[in-house]
Amino acid sequence: MSGYFKEIYDGGKSLLVGMGITFRYMVQPVVTLQYPHETVPMTPRFRGHIDLACDQAGNHKCIVCGTCQRNCPSGCISLKGEKPEGAKKKLLIAYQLDFTKCSLCGTCVESCPTDALIFSKNYNLAGLSGQEFILDLLKRQEERSK
Amino acid sequence: MSLFPEIIRIMAYVVGVLAFVGLNAAFLVWLERKVAGHIQRRIGPKEVGPFGVLQPVADGIKLISKQLVVPAQADSLLFRLSPVLTMTLAVTVFVVLPFGPSLVARDINIGLLLIFAFLSINVLALFIGGWGSNNKYAVVSAIRAVSQNVAYEVPMLIIVITMVMITSSMNLNVIVSQQGNLLQWHIFPWNGSILSPLAFLIFFVCTLAETNRAPFDLGEAESELVAGFHTEYSGMGFGLFFLGEYASVFVGCALASILFLGGWQCPLGIMPGVHWMLIKTYLLVFVVIWVRWTFPRTTLYGLLNLSWKVLVPFSLVILLVTAAQLKMPWPF
Amino acid sequence: MSDLAVDPSCETFVLNMGPQHPATHGALRIKLVLDGEYIVEAEPVLGYIHRMHEKMGENRSYLAFMPNTGRLDYLSALSYNHGYVSVVERAAGIAIPERAEYLRVITVELNRISSHLLWLGAFVLDLGGFTPLLYTMDDREQLLDLLESVTGSRLTYCYFRFGGLYNDVDDNFGPGARAFIKRMRRRLPMYHKLISKNVIFRQRLEGIAPVSAEMCRKYGATGPVARGSGIAYDVRKHEPYSVYPEFNFDIPVYEQGDSMARYLIRMDEIEQSLRIVEQGLDKLPPGPIMAVKVPKIIKPPKGDYYMAVEAARGSFGIRLVSDGSATPYRLKLRSPCLSNLSLFGEAARGLLLPDAVAFFGSLDLVIPDIDR
Numbered sequence: 001m002s003g004y005f006k007e008i009y010d011g012g013k014s015l016l017v018g019m020g021i022t023f024r025y026m027v028q029p030v031v032t033l034q035y036p037h038e039t040v041p042m043t044p045r046f047r048g049h050i051d052l053a054c055d056q057a058g059n060h061k062c063i064v065c066g067t068c069q070r071n072c073p074s075g076c077i078s079l080k081g082e083k084p085e086g087a088k089k090k091l092l093i094a095y096q097l098d099f100t101k102c103s104l105c106g107t108c109v110e111s112c113p114t115d116a117l118i119f120s121k122n123y124n125l126a127g128l129s130g131q132e133f134i135l136d137l138l139k140r141q142e143e144r145s146k
Numbered sequence: 147m148s149l150f151p152e153i154i155r156i157m158a159y160v161v162g163v164l165a166f167v168g169l170n171a172a173f174l175v176w177l178e179r180k181v182a183g184h185i186q187r188r189i190g191p192k193e194v195g196p197f198g199v200l201q202p203v204a205d206g207i208k209l210i211s212k213q214l215v216v217p218a219q220a221d222s223l224l225f226r227l228s229p230v231l232t233m234t235l236a237v238t239v240f241v242v243l244p245f246g247p248s249l250v251a252r253d254i255n256i257g258l259l260l261i262f263a264f265l266s267i268n269v270l271a272l273f274i275g276g277w278g279s280n281n282k283y284a285v286v287s288a289i290r291a292v293s294q295n296v297a298y299e300v301p302m303l304i305i306v307i308t309m310v311m312i313t314s315s316m317n318l319n320v321i322v323s324q325q326g327n328l329l330q331w332h333i334f335p336w337n338g339s340i341l342s343p344l345a346f347l348i349f350f351v352c353t354l355a356e357t358n359r360a361p362f363d364l365g366e367a368e369s370e371l372v373a374g375f376h377t378e379y380s381g382m383g384f385g386l387f388f389l390g391e392y393a394s395v396f397v398g399c400a401l402a403s404i405l406f407l408g409g410w411q412c413p414l415g416i417m418p419g420v421h422w423m424l425i426k427t428y429l430l431v432f433v434v435i436w437v438r439w440t441f442p443r444t445t446l447y448g449l450l451n452l453s454w455k456v457l458v459p460f461s462l463v464i465l466l467v468t469a470a471q472l473k474m475p476w477p478f
Numbered sequence: 479m480s481d482l483a484v485d486p487s488c489e490t491f492v493l494n495m496g497p498q499h500p501a502t503h504g505a506l507r508i509k510l511v512l513d514g515e516y517i518v519e520a521e522p523v524l525g526y527i528h529r530m531h532e533k534m535g536e537n538r539s540y541l542a543f544m545p546n547t548g549r550l551d552y553l554s555a556l557s558y559n560h561g562y563v564s565v566v567e568r569a570a571g572i573a574i575p576e577r578a579e580y581l582r583v584i585t586v587e588l589n590r591i592s593s594h595l596l597w598l599g600a601f602v603l604d605l606g607g608f609t610p611l612l613y614t615m616d617d618r619e620q621l622l623d624l625l626e627s628v629t630g631s632r633l634t635y636c637y638f639r640f641g642g643l644y645n646d647v648d649d650n651f652g653p654g655a656r657a658f659i660k661r662m663r664r665r666l667p668m669y670h671k672l673i674s675k676n677v678i679f680r681q682r683l684e685g686i687a688p689v690s691a692e693m694c695r696k697y698g699a700t701g702p703v704a705r706g707s708g709i710a711y712d713v714r715k716h717e718p719y720s721v722y723p724e725f726n727f728d729i730p731v732y733e734q735g736d737s738m739a740r741y742l743i744r745m746d747e748i749e750q751s752l753r754i755v756e757q758g759l760d761k762l763p764p765g766p767i768m769a770v771k772v773p774k775i776i777k778p779p780k781g782d783y784y785m786a787v788e789a790a791r792g793s794f795g796i797r798l799v800s801d802g803s804a805t806p807y808r809l810k811l812r813s814p815c816l817s818n819l820s821l822f823g824e825a826a827r828g829l830l831l832p833d834a835v836a837f838f839g840s841l842d843l844v845i846p847d848i849d850r
Contacts, residue, residue: 008456011677015441021672022185022440022609031616032188043623045645047630073542105545105636106644119630186612282493286515286831360606361678369501369604370835441678443606445832446515448681 047106048120049099051144052137058145060138061116064090068108068117076101077108092138099125099133159251163240167233171392172202177428178435185439212381217280220378224278229379229386231271235264236393243400244319246410246420258306258316261401262299265356268394269295272358272365275387276375287374290446291365294355297450298362301457302352305345308461308468309405312338322409331413333406339468346406348461350430353398355449357391360438364446399430490518497526501604501835504845508822508838510831517834520826522819528849535809540566540640540776543809548634550813551847553596555635556582556589557789563638564719565785565796569778570640577765578642579721584758585628585637587751588655591662592621593790594744594751597842601741602673604839605682610673617665624654640776641769652759659752666749674745683738687837689825690735697824698817701792702747703841705731706739713788724761725754737840744842775804791815791842815847
């Protein structure tokens with residue numbers, strides 16, 4: 001019989017302790033960030049989709065070797081180079097990233113021999129069709145370097 | 147009494163009660179989300195209107211604009227009847243609730259009995275809703291709701307009988323007027339029964355179970371039964387269940403404050419009125435919300451054990467002790 | 479399993495829990511034969527998110543399979559990264575600098591804590607308590623911020639590389655991790671008061687769904703599920719890998735085998751992981767994080783290699799068969815969740831529906847890890 005009352009007492013006490021905890025948290029300040037109005041500071045290593053890096057002169061450093069394309073696990077990179085008349089090196093004429101397939105592993109950035117790729121800090125991606133996520137990185141780079 | 151003013155009076159009260167039920171639900175939705183937010187260390191609704199107070203209105207507009215889908219295999223009549231019945235019953239109960247000395251739609255002698263009669267039929271509405279949905283989750287939920295209600299009516303009614311013995315009235319206004327100030331409240335052991343604080347506690351727990359609120363929300367049990375009896379309801383069908391639930395939470399807390407905390411009476415005995423009724427009731431509603439956001443859900447068996455092994459014996463003891471005390475003079 | 483359940487009342491019905499159900503936390507379907515609310519038979523139906531990870535491993539280079547390992551059990555992705563890089567390193571004979579090993583252990587243990595925290599919140603949510611989820615999310619957020627600053631991602635990490643790490647930790651990592659340890663040690667007693675001691679919670683877990691050690695052996699259950707049934711098996715202790723032998727930590731074991739035991743195991747493991755991280759930060763040696771001689775294209779010699787690591791949910795094993803080419807010949811992934819799920823059917827028989835949901839939660843299953 002005493003066990004019966006002890007059980008009720010202990011149970012009731014545990015419930016009150018729980019309510020005490022939630023009440024304490026209720027009067028404490030909130031810990032959330034009001035997202036569209038405030039944003040989290042981005043860590044330097046944040047990995048967004050890739051972008052072509054700009055050097056001081058505003059040019060990209062891509063030498064069209066195709067290492068990124070070969071190493072990409074998802075096959076989302078396609079680039080095209082052309083050798084203009086008389087030039088020694090190939091010139092990049094198109095760099096396309098199919099972001100719908102990308103898994104943000106960063107293998108392309110690591111494998112690039114000239115460090116021509118960087119991670120963008122672009123996380124606000126939204127669109128109405130899949131086509132909007134096939135990004136033309138060369139165009140993006142040219143726009144940034146302007 | 148001529149007929150005409152009586153019709154005006156009825157219509158005024160119908161409009162008033164319906165408006166109050168709607169506003170009450172809107173306010174409670176907002177309060178619940180705000181309290182839940184702060185308990186969970188976030189803000190809760192804040193975008194629509196100042197402090198998000200218009201959020202329930204936005205939700206309501208959304209619900210109204212949705213199509214009410216009746217599942218192909220469902221019992222169309224029962225399916226449509228259930229939300230309306232829930233709502234009707236919850237609203238009817240408001241007829242006898244005294245909000246102020248003269249602010250009561252129908253001041254009748256068996257107000258308490260009427261409330262419990264209607265609250266008990268409420269479970270029928272849930273049951274036919276669950277049954278009519280032709281959904282296995284809904285049926286399981288409906289069965290749970292019924293057995294839960296049967297278990298909790300017993301201790302609750304025993305406590306109510308005890309209170310009726312103390313007050314010797316079933317008229318809610320009479321019960322309130324007996325509790326003129328703080329010291330005369332029925333919750334205190336020197337007014338009637340020495341076990342009345344315990345009686346209040348049992349009544350409150352039973353209110354939680356009766357209104358299907360956490361931790362006794364077995365009927366909804368979203369992690370087990372998806373959404374319980376209202377799994378198949380959309381739009382305002384769901385909305386009416388929602389309104390009905392908040393209305394019965396209000397009624398349960400209002401009853402607790404009428405029976406134990408002096409209803410519309412002021413604790414200091416000055417300026418009684420509708421504001422005291424609302425303050426006391428909403429404080430109790432706050433506790434209900436607070437409880438919901440603290441505890442996990444019980445199981446049906448845990449709940450039945452609590453009812454039959456703890457609440458029923460304790461309430462019977464309260465009944466016997468009170469009866470003995472009323473027959474024997476103080477000091478008991 | 480047989481189609482006709484032996485039913486006591488001849489009034490059973492079939493309830494499909496899933497593929498979309500709030501309690502399965504993913505696309506898993508459990509076919510329940512119920513008698514009232516009692517479970518007569520429970521049959522998990524798999525395959526709703528099968529993605530052929532093993533086959534994918536066979537037609538791509540070793541490095542290109544790395545991101546896949548973070549997507550099996552996405553909640554403890556680093557453990558899976560660790561298992562995969564270790565087996566390839568073992569096969570190709572690549573030695574790893576010590577600093578890299580320590581950082582691997584530290585980040586894996588932090589990941590284990592974040593996984594257990596998410597489980598704790600989701601588990602209490604299964605039981606109908608919503609608030610602890612937000613508290614654990616608050617703690618977990620600190621961890622994710624920490625790991626994001628190191629690895630660059632928040633969930634599906636891809637941090638380890640053959641021969642070392644993707645990059646070194648910054649100066650803020652040590653103090654940040656220590657601050658988290660301090661915070662977590664303050665929060666754990668709160669969780670115990672709010673959850674473990676709560677009478678409703680205890681009623682729902684104690685003595686519910688006992689899993690015997692025998693059953694764990696039969697189905698190959700590992701991790702907290704086995705340790706909750708009295709089997710003191712932990713890969714970190716019994717087949718030590720990486721630098722785990724240099725750490726001082728205990729393996730919590732409970733004999734009861736009920737849902738409560740599995741819950742307590744994970745709560746204790748959070749404490750042990752905090753200990754490991756603390757020791758790791760103390761001992762963290764300076765030096766390079768990448769081995770000097772790592773071939774550009776990895777071609778392990780012909781052979782059959784196996785490696786198991788202790789992930790948050792149990793022993794994760796990888797069997798790698800190499801034919802000497804640049805792609806694996808066969809890559810078999812042994813996921814802990816599949817084995818832990820297999821005992822559900824037997825152990826759930828006779829339970830009530832809500833208890834089965836609690837039991838399911840206590841197994842801590844990640845559905846993409848079951849289907850791979």
